[in-house]
Amino acid sequence: MKLGEGLIQRIYTCLLRCYPKHVRDQFGEEMCGVFRQVLADARERGAFHLAMRAAREYRDALLWALREQWLAITQVVRQSPLDAHPILKRERPFLWRWSQLMEGNSDPVGKYPRKALWASMPLFLFGIGISLNSLVRAGPWYTVPLWRLLLSIGVGLVPMLFIGFVAILALLRRVPDGFWLWMGVAYMGFTLFVKTFSEERAEVGRAMLTPTLDIALAVAVLLFGIGLMIWAAWRGFRQAGLLGIGLSGTLALSFFLAVTSAPFYRHDLALAAAPVGVVFTALAYAFLRGSTTARVGVLAATLVINIGSIAMGMNAWSDWLEEQGRAAPLLPLLILSAGLLLSSPLLQLLKHPLDELRRST
Amino acid sequence: MVPTESALAELPLTEASCYILLSLASQARHGYAIMKDVLTLSEGRVDLSTGTLYGALKRMLEDGWIQPVDPEAGGEGSGGSGRERKSYTLTDHGRKVLAAELERLGRLREIGRLRTSGSGA
Numbered sequence: 406m407k408l409g410e411g412l413i414q415r416i417y418t419c420l421l422r423c424y425p426k427h428v429r430d431q432f433g434e435e436m437c438g439v440f441r442q443v444l445a446d447a448r449e450r451g452a453f454h455l456a457m458r459a460a461r462e463y464r465d466a467l468l469w470a471l472r473e474q475w476l477a478i479t480q481v482v483r484q485s486p487l488d489a490h491p492i493l494k495r496e497r498p499f500l501w502r503w504s505q506l507m508e509g510n511s512d513p514v515g516k517y518p519r520k521a522l523w524a525s526m527p528l529f530l531f532g533i534g535i536s537l538n539s540l541v542r543a544g545p546w547y548t549v550p551l552w553r554l555l556l557s558i559g560v561g562l563v564p565m566l567f568i569g570f571v572a573i574l575a576l577l578r579r580v581p582d583g584f585w586l587w588m589g590v591a592y593m594g595f596t597l598f599v600k601t602f603s604e605e606r607a608e609v610g611r612a613m614l615t616p617t618l619d620i621a622l623a624v625a626v627l628l629f630g631i632g633l634m635i636w637a638a639w640r641g642f643r644q645a646g647l648l649g650i651g652l653s654g655t656l657a658l659s660f661f662l663a664v665t666s667a668p669f670y671r672h673d674l675a676l677a678a679a680p681v682g683v684v685f686t687a688l689a690y691a692f693l694r695g696s697t698t699a700r701v702g703v704l705a706a707t708l709v710i711n712i713g714s715i716a717m718g719m720n721a722w723s724d725w726l727e728e729q730g731r732a733a734p735l736l737p738l739l740i741l742s743a744g745l746l747l748s749s750p751l752l753q754l755l756k757h758p759l760d761e762l763r764r765s766t
Numbered sequence: 767m768v769p770t771e772s773a774l775a776e777l778p779l780t781e782a783s784c785y786i787l788l789s790l791a792s793q794a795r796h797g798y799a800i801m802k803d804v805l806t807l808s809e810g811r812v813d814l815s816t817g818t819l820y821g822a823l824k825r826m827l828e829d830g831w832i833q834p835v836d837p838e839a840g841g842e843g844s845g846g847s848g849r850e851r852k853s854y855t856l857t858d859h860g861r862k863v864l865a866a867e868l869e870r871l872g873r874l875r876e877i878g879r880l881r882t883s884g885s886g887a
Contacts, residue, residue, distance in 0.1 A: 432820045435852055439797040439816045465817035472821065 410444055413459045420463060423470035423577065425477040436466075474577050518694070524583030524647070525689035527568050527590040528654045532682020534564035535662045539675035545667070565594055585637055585644045586689050589651020592633060593745070596626055597659050638752035645749035646692055646700055650707050653746035654685045657711040660718035671721050684710060704746065711742040779867045783822055785812050787831065787856065787864040794835040794855035797823070823854060831860030 417440050421433050440462060447458035538561030542549055549557075572591030575584035599622065603613040613619050630652075637648040661678035664671040685707070692703040719726075719733045726733050779787070782804070789795060789803040800823075801814050814822075826832045835853040856864070 428824065432824065435797055436816050436820050438851070439801065439819070442798045443801070443816060462815050462817065465815035467817075469817040469821040473824075 410448070410455075413444060413455075414441060417459075417462060417466065420466045420470065423467060424473050425578075427477070428473050471577075477579075520583055521690055521693040524586060524693055525686045527571075527587045527651065528658065528685035528689065529679075529682040530564040530568055531590055531594065531655060532658050532661070532678040532680075532685070534561045535658060535678035536676050536682075537561060537679075538662075539665055539672035539678075542665075543672050545670045568594065580636070580640075580644075582644065583693075585640075585647035586651040588633060588637075589648040590655045592630060593652045593655035593659075596630065597655070599623075599626060634749040634752060637749045638756060642697075642700070642750060642753045643693065645753040646704060647689065648749050649704070649746040650685070650689055650692065653707060653711050653742050656742055656745060657714035658682060658685075660714045664718055664721040668725060669721055674717065674721060681710065681714065704750065708743060708746055711746065712739060715739060715742060777863075777867055777870055779863070780822075781808075782812060782814060782818060783826070784864070784867055786814075786819070786822055786826070787860060787867075790832060790854060790856045791861070791864060794853040796851045796853045800854070826860065827854075829859075830857055831863055833857050 414437070418437060421429055421436060424433070443458065443462065444455065447455040538557045541553055541560055542557035546554055568587060569591050571584070572587050575581065575587055578584075580588055599613070603619060606613045614622065633648065634645075637645040658678055658681060661675045661681070665675045688703045688707055688710075692700050695703065715735065715738045719735050719738075723733065785804040785807055786800055788807060789800050795803060797816075797819055801816075801819055804812050804814055823832065827834075832854045835855050
């Protein structure tokens with residue numbers, strides 16, 4: 406019972422992490438204390454009552470956390486730091502940081518090596534997921550035992566689910582400075598998953614959801630992507646560049662996964678995804694910590710690796726494409742990759758002249 | 767206490783907010799004591815969760831209806847473990863808001879009584 410209650414208490418403490426920091430700092434400790442007393446009361450009425458009460462507390466904590474997150478977003482967007490709401494005046498450091506980020510001229514992540522490393526990790530995780538998947542499976546799916554097939558799916562999915570989880574948390578926290586790469590990787594990973602899944606369904610003549618909902622989902626995903634690019638551009642060049650590296654890097658790494666599908670089964674090539682992921686991580690780290698010139702160099706290097714990955718995929722598919730009588734879609738893929746990488750940074754570069762123009766008129 | 771215009775602008779209150787203000791009307795209380803008191807006042811009908819209680823307390827603090835009490839000054843059960851047992855009390859503005867809500871409910875009750883007894887216009 407004690408162990409169970411300790412776990413219930415720990416889960417509640419974790420749920421409080423979903424609240425904005427200023428709310429957590431103000432009420433977190435008190436809420437934990439009250440929750441402990443509520444649990445003690447519920448325990449006297451039996452295990453069932455205890456479980457029901459805990460479930461209700463979890464649900465309400467989550468709902469109120471979402472509400473507080475929303476309030477924090479709308480308050481910050483609505484008010485400038487100088488005329489902030491009284492409760493937010495105590496949050497001057499946070500608001501100051503926010504305003505600095507809007508200007509794109511502070512570098513809180515780039516200054517700290519550990520934070521920068523954490524911010525650069527998602528493409529390595531994505532790459533290692535692909536490589537481990539191939540390492541465990543190492544052949545066509547129908548030739549390996551079921552346990553190996555399931556294990557390969559598991560080791561491939563865990564890093565991707567983790568990336569998705571971090572991206573959702575980042576979104577709830579208005580995407581802090583170090584999380585734009587995570588957002589890019591998660592968004593592109595989700596988009597590629599939806600695309601692949603819908604194509605598989607289309608091959609057997611079926612819609613993914615319904616024909617109308619499929620179109621609505623595609624439009625929503627596209628608009629979200631465009632919105633993300635504009636948002637990153639508005640926040641600053643560093644954020645825009647990280648998002649671009651995340652989007653295009655994920656597309657590049659996905660080719661290492663694509664060559665393992667039928668009829669290619671090139672698991673040997675997929676093993677290279679992890680080292681390529683390491684290179685992407687190193688580039689992202691350099692982008693975060695480097696000067697403007699270094700950042701331009703990183704974008705160029707990313708473009709080169711993207712081209713290499715796409716060329717590797719096309720080379721693996723060449724015989725099959727020839728059999729099908731189809732040309733390799735090299736040019737459209739290169740344009741797509743360059744667009745994903747550079748759209749947001751280029752938009753960001755346009756921001757300053759537009760601001761100047763607006764001021765002068 | 768005469769309700770001011772600013773107090774009237776805050777109405778109507780949610781049932782939970784009204785009970786929380788009522789709970790703090792007589793004395794300062796900490797979070798858990800408020801929960802228990804609201805349960806008693808509502809005869810077991812309003813059973814606040816921790817999240818709901820602190821969501822409401824946060825809003826009331828922001829709106830200036832309540833204020834934290836210096837732990838030295840105490841409140842019901844405030845002799846506990848420091849920061850965890852912070853107590854809250856009504857401000858003057860909070861009292862005005864509560865008075866305005868009670869007056870509104872009183873008027874509503876009167877109108878309802880007149881209409882349902884058939885003697886009203």
